[in-house]
Amino acid sequence: MKATGRGVACRERGSRGQSYIFNALTLSEKSLIASIREQARPGKKIVAGIGDDCAVLRIPAGHEALVTTDFSLEGMHFRREWHAPEVVGHRCLTRGLSDIAAMGGAPIAAFLSLALPRSLTRSWVERFLKGLLGLADSFGLTLAGGDTAESPNGVLVDIVVVGSVPRGKAIRRSGAKPGDRIYVSGGLGASAATLELLRLGKKLRAADYLQHFRPMPRVEVGRGLQEKGLASAMIDISDGLSTDLHHICSESEVGAEIRTAAIPLARIGKARRQVEMKFALHGGEDYELLFTAPRNKTVPKQIAGVATTEIGRITRRKHVVLIDEKGVRDLPAQGWQHFQRSE
Numbered sequence: 400m401k402a403t404g405r406g407v408a409c410r411e412r413g414s415r416g417q418s419y420i421f422n423a424l425t426l427s428e429k430s431l432i433a434s435i436r437e438q439a440r441p442g443k444k445i446v447a448g449i450g451d452d453c454a455v456l457r458i459p460a461g462h463e464a465l466v467t468t469d470f471s472l473e474g475m476h477f478r479r480e481w482h483a484p485e486v487v488g489h490r491c492l493t494r495g496l497s498d499i500a501a502m503g504g505a506p507i508a509a510f511l512s513l514a515l516p517r518s519l520t521r522s523w524v525e526r527f528l529k530g531l532l533g534l535a536d537s538f539g540l541t542l543a544g545g546d547t548a549e550s551p552n553g554v555l556v557d558i559v560v561v562g563s564v565p566r567g568k569a570i571r572r573s574g575a576k577p578g579d580r581i582y583v584s585g586g587l588g589a590s591a592a593t594l595e596l597l598r599l600g601k602k603l604r605a606a607d608y609l610q611h612f613r614p615m616p617r618v619e620v621g622r623g624l625q626e627k628g629l630a631s632a633m634i635d636i637s638d639g640l641s642t643d644l645h646h647i648c649s650e651s652e653v654g655a656e657i658r659t660a661a662i663p664l665a666r667i668g669k670a671r672r673q674v675e676m677k678f679a680l681h682g683g684e685d686y687e688l689l690f691t692a693p694r695n696k697t698v699p700k701q702i703a704g705v706a707t708t709e710i711g712r713i714t715r716r717k718h719v720v721l722i723d724e725k726g727v728r729d730l731p732a733q734g735w736q737h738f739q740r741s742e
């Protein structure tokens with residue numbers, strides 16, 4: 400947004416003292432962007448990054464661009480009293496990287512739109528950036544642009560991640576076929592189980608609950624599956640296994656049978672206690688990958704150091720069901736709705 404346009408927008412809101420707010424914001428916005436620019440790493444695929452009207456990115460020859468955008472909203476995706484600024488920064492980039500992983504792609508650049516309340520301290524923003532850029536660095540990803548504005552209420556973050564994948568090789572949600580086996584990476588339910596503890600007022604040591612506080616997007620796993628041509632369909636588990644499996648099934652026009660006993664339950668806390676099944680089935684923000692593979696393909700037990708577990712199979716009948724010793728029952732899409740249930 401150009402400065403003139405921003406000024407008009409402020410005057411239109413028109414309460415007393417607005418022009419002061421506008422001036423103050425403009426000053427701090429400039430120095431904030433300068434600081435972000437200093438910290439953002441250059442990258443081989445970045446022709447131009449922060450500082451111009453657009454970033455210029457190099458997409459490798461024979462590849463297609465992947466683009467994803469995700470909100471992280473205070474009160475919805477995080478709470479400042481539960482989540483340290485570094486954790487918010489890390490988790491917000493994980494959302495974008497996990498989408499790139501789910502297509503089997505490699506990330507190139509991130510774009511960060513920030514709306515910040517006036518009351519927020521500079522140190523909160525710097526720590527937020529530290530968390531975000533730390534994760535970006537570990538994937539060789541450049542922060543190549545964004546936007547900065549004042550928020551009337553709460554911290555609002557939108558992250559865009561651009562990646563690439565060899566032409567025609569993106570792993571879509573729509574490719575599952577009857578008979579394909581269904582797999583997940585890692586363990587499920589840690590993030591929602593941790594959130595439940597936070598909601599109960601427990602003070603947690605972040606290092607014992609890393610899957611919630613510092614989830615690692617499964618970029619190498621997704622890329623490995625793509626390079627070996629193993630997966631017929633894939634999605635990242637951001638809304639919960641039940642909901643995300645329904646997404647694959649509806650896009651692929653198939654159904655699924657899941658064996659409850661096969662679902663890998665995550666372990667949390669110092670004692671590495673297994674989480675309850677409800678969190679694994681419906682808990683959001685696990686950022687593991689859910690994928691299908693044709694029956695005749697052998698999926699390694701581990702990819703890039705992460706376990707893969709077969710949990711069921713794709714069916715022609717368009718129902719999603721759970722199978723356990725009690726029999727067969729429907730698995731409705733009951734993906735966990737962030738903070739909403741308890742409020």
Ligand code: ADP
Nearest residue numbers: 400401432449450451452511513544545546547
């Ligand atoms: P414009 O008016 O063209 O949108 P801005 O003043 O908003 O320009 O931004 C200047 C430069 O700083 C641009 O390259 C933009 O991408 C970058 N930028 C602005 N805000 C952020 C941010 N929060 N994170 C990263 N880059 C940012």
Ligand code: MG
Nearest residue numbers: 400545546547
């Ligand atoms: Mg701008």
